[in-house]
Amino acid sequence: ETGVTQTPRHLVMGMTNKKSLKCEQHLGHNAMYWYKQSAKKPLELMFVYSLEERVENNSVPSRFSPECPNSSHLFLHLHTLQPEDSALYLCASSQEPPGTSGTTDTQYFGPGTRLTVL
Amino acid sequence: GQNIDQPTEMTATEGAIVQINCTYQTSGFNGLFWYQQHAGEAPTFLSYNVLDGLEEKGRFSSFLSRSKGYSYLLLKELQMKDSASYLCAVNSWGKLQFGAGTQVVVTP
Numbered sequence: 529e530t531g532v533t534q535t536p537r538h539l540v541m542g543m544t545n546k547k548s549l550k551c552e553q554h555l556g557h558n559a560m561y562w563y564k565q566s567a568k569k570p571l572e573l574m575f576v577y578s579l580e581e582r583v584e585n586n587s588v589p590s591r592f593s594p595e596c597p598n599s600s601h602l603f604l605h606l607h608t609l610q611p612e613d614s615a616l617y618l619c620a621s622s623q624e625p626p627g628t629s630g631t632t633d634t635q636y637f638g639p640g641t642r643l644t645v646l
Numbered sequence: 647g648q649n650i651d652q653p654t655e656m657t658a659t660e661g662a663i664v665q666i667n668c669t670y671q672t673s674g675f676n677g678l679f680w681y682q683q684h685a686g687e688a689p690t691f692l693s694y695n696v697l698d699g700l701e702e703k704g705r706f707s708s709f710l711s712r713s714k715g716y717s718y719l720l721l722k723e724l725q726m727k728d729s730a731s732y733l734c735a736v737n738s739w740g741k742l743q744f745g746a747g748t749q750v751v752v753t754p
Binding site: 532568569570571573576584618625633634635636637638639640642 | 650654676677679681686687688689690691694733735737740741742743744745746747
C-alpha cells in the first residue's frame with residue numbers, strides 16, 4: 529500500500545535539534561491530518577488541513593509546527609522537543625474535509641514515524 | 647466529555663470467533679469506524695457504520711446501536727494474521743475520536 533507515505537520511518541533526536549517529518553498522499557484527497565500515538569493511549573489528533581488551509585489545531589505546543597504547501601504534502605517541523613514527545617506520529621488523508629459524514633470521510637493512514645527524543 | 651471504551655486485550659484460538667465491543671459517549675455522532683493496526687504499521691480501514699444494524703464484509707462484521715452508544719467488531723474464522731490492535735473511532739462533529747485499541751492475540 530503506497531497511498532500515504534511518511535519519511536523518515538524512524539527518528540532519534542536530541543532536545544536541541546530541529547527536524548522535519550514528511551507525509552505525501554497519492555490518493556487525490558483534499559484533507560490531511562497529523563496524529564500522535566503513544567503506547568496504550570488513543571490516537572490524538574494534532575492538526576487538520578483542508579485544501580491546504582489549517583482548520584484544526586488541537587492545543588498542540590508550539591514546538592510542533594505544521595506546513596501544508598499543497599494538497600499532496602504535509603510536514604511537521606520539530607524543535608526543542610521533550611522526552612515525553614517520543615511517540616509514533618501518523619499522517620492520514622481523507623477525500624473530503626472533516627465535517628462531512630459518510631465514507632468519504634474515511635481516513636487513510638501512513639505507516640508513521642517512530643520518534644525518540646533523548 | 648468524549649469517551650470511547652474498548653477492552654485492552656483479547657485472546658482467541660485460530661479458527662474461533664472473537665467479538666470486540668466498543669461503547670462511546672460523544673457530543674456528536676456522524677458514524678463509527680473500525681481500523682486494524684499491526685505492530686509498527688499504519689492503521690487500515692476495516693468498516694464504517696452510520697445506521698443501526700450489521701455490516702458484513704467477508705470474515706469481518708460490524709454492528710452499531712446508536713441508542714445504546716454501542717458497536718462491536720466480529721472476527722470469524724480467526725487466522726494468525728488477525729493478531730493486531732483493533733481501533734474503534736467515532737466521527738464526532740467531523741473529528742475522529744479514537745479508543746485506545748484492543749490487542750487481539752490469536753494462538754495456534
